[in-house]
Amino acid sequence: MSPRGRRPGGEDTRAAIVEAARGEFAARGYAGTSLRGIARAAEVDPRLVHHYFEGGKSALFAAVMAIPIDPATIIAGVVLGPPEGIGVRVVRTFLTVWDNPEVQPALVGLVRSALADEVLVSQLRDYVYRDLVGQIVAAHPHARTLSAAEQSLRAGLIATQMLGLVVGRYVVELPALAKAPVDTLVERIGPIIQAHLDR
Amino acid sequence: MSPRGRRPGGEDTRAAIVEAARGEFAARGYAGTSLRGIARAAEVDPRLVHHYFEGGKSALFAAVMAIPIDPATIIAGVVLGPPEGIGVRVVRTFLTVWDNPEVQPALVGLVRSALADEVLVSQLRDYVYRDLVGQIVAAHPHARTLSAAEQSLRAGLIATQMLGLVVGRYVVELPALAKAPVDTLVERIGPIIQAHLDR
DNA sequence: GTGCTTATTCATCACATGATGAAATGTATG
DNA sequence: CATACATTTCATCATGTGATGAATAAGCAC
Structure with missing residues (x-):
């Protein structure tokens, strides 16, 4: 019952999106940041942002800004x-x-x-x-x-x-x-x- | 040589715009505020915002946020x-x-x-x-x-x-x-x- | 190779935004 | 009344936005 198909290997592009998003959000705040701007900064197709982060801008923000601090x-x-x-x-x-x-x-x-x-x-x-x-x-x-x-x-x-x-x-x-x-x-x-x- | 025509009497609508703009900018920040949102809050046609504040959003922001403090x-x-x-x-x-x-x-x-x-x-x-x-x-x-x-x-x-x-x-x-x-x-x-x- | 799954790309939608033009309305002066 | 000007309204543009669908390329299991 091992999973078929291509592996979710695109770890690097996801990381690029995360990094770019962090930078954009940090520099421009939530309202001032656009998904397309993030994609541009990450040198990535805008569609990929939605692909990796379903739920759009708010989900991306929540995911990226989830502080790994207890x-x-x-x-x-x-x-x-x-x-x-x-x-x-x-x-x-x-x-x-x-x-x-x-x-x-x-x-x-x-x-x-x-x-x-x-x-x-x-x-x-x-x-x-x-x-x-x-x-x-x-x-x-x-x-x-x-x-x-x-x-x-x-x-x-x-x-x-x-x-x-x-x-x-x-x-x-x-x-x-x-x-x-x-x-x-x-x-x-x-x-x-x-x-x-x-x- | 007294000026002809209608007087710039619309002081109240201008004030309404200013007040609404202050509220919006204060609540949402610059990027999160839209001219149409301001017009909506002031119950005024969006065009009036441009009429009273030539130069658009930035001019309005500058004008409204001009602090009367030296x-x-x-x-x-x-x-x-x-x-x-x-x-x-x-x-x-x-x-x-x-x-x-x-x-x-x-x-x-x-x-x-x-x-x-x-x-x-x-x-x-x-x-x-x-x-x-x-x-x-x-x-x-x-x-x-x-x-x-x-x-x-x-x-x-x-x-x-x-x-x-x-x-x-x-x-x-x-x-x-x-x-x-x-x-x-x-x-x-x-x-x-x-x-x-x-x- | 075949089939399945994911990654990536391209195209597009509906909508909001900032901005501008032009006409209509109102109000003062003469 | 007629003129002049400001206010107000309506229509429109180009652009950017978030979002979605569909097609293609790529990797992995069988």
Whole structure:
């Protein structure tokens, strides 16, 4: 009962499409990107985009921007260890993930597109708050004892700092931020996060 | 030699177009917004958009998003006064401008669109760095004595914080941030900016 | 080779977009 | 009223878009 016929060998063209799509989405956002533009960038017939990604543009976006990162794992690594070091661990972990050239284009594209679209932005909001920053605040021995409103505020302030870091370093690419070594940023920003949690 | 003919009285329809355009650009970004969509939202014939804004979409965007804010004036107000209060003044001034319902939609639309577009983002970069944060750093008695590289880094870190504030409070609209009163944010974030300048 | 399956190409559809032209309508001046 | 100009409407163009169908080429099992 082995499968007949030609094998789905076209792994290279599919990869070309994915790569081109990542680039386009990252540079132009979701609305500004066209399937034909992607095909052009990948030097491929536009029909192939539909062939490999049934469901069209949205499916392609979802497939290409599927981040191979489990937030729970990230959080787990950050939360482990002494509470007085959470700040620097957050920043370091964050930067390590984002500096990984494997996932950076996808993340940048995701943020660029999410910030420009009403429905995507609500998903981003939930993600940032519930899956990331909220977890961090809830894991800190002092911060977790605060009122719910105060915890939300702390989470918001931390989110502010991390969003700004992402936007400044990876989206807007402010020179000084984009060039700065990870250690420098950890050293400068880590304590800020820590202060939001401690005091 | 008084002008003959009908007066350009249609001030209301023009206003409707402007308002609709602001809303659309703010919600969908530049690429995601169509002239016909704007006309539809304004309940107006699409041709009128071209009639009132010659030059099409880009001209309309430029006209509608022209921010009635002079950065120099803003900076001047912030820089005046004791250096140890710059941090809180920056944050307060910033929030006051952005909370103004007159300009908020335009600013949000501008940021949303800028973050999704390659060429707009470079303008945003120059603006943030040269016209805003750079000026602040250069005006601080301690920070201005630092090396150029260090000044850039400080500016970048401050930009991080302010960008994050904007994105978090006005674009993503994280609940705790969006609801927080100005005083609270000034109190929490002001010292962070100050620390970037002082130490 | 024969048959089956996939990859690739070509052609095309219906639709939305930005843009422009021309006519019709309204409103002021003289 | 007649003229002049702005507003508004209607019609249309070329182009780009996402999407689909059909045909051809290529690889693998039998």
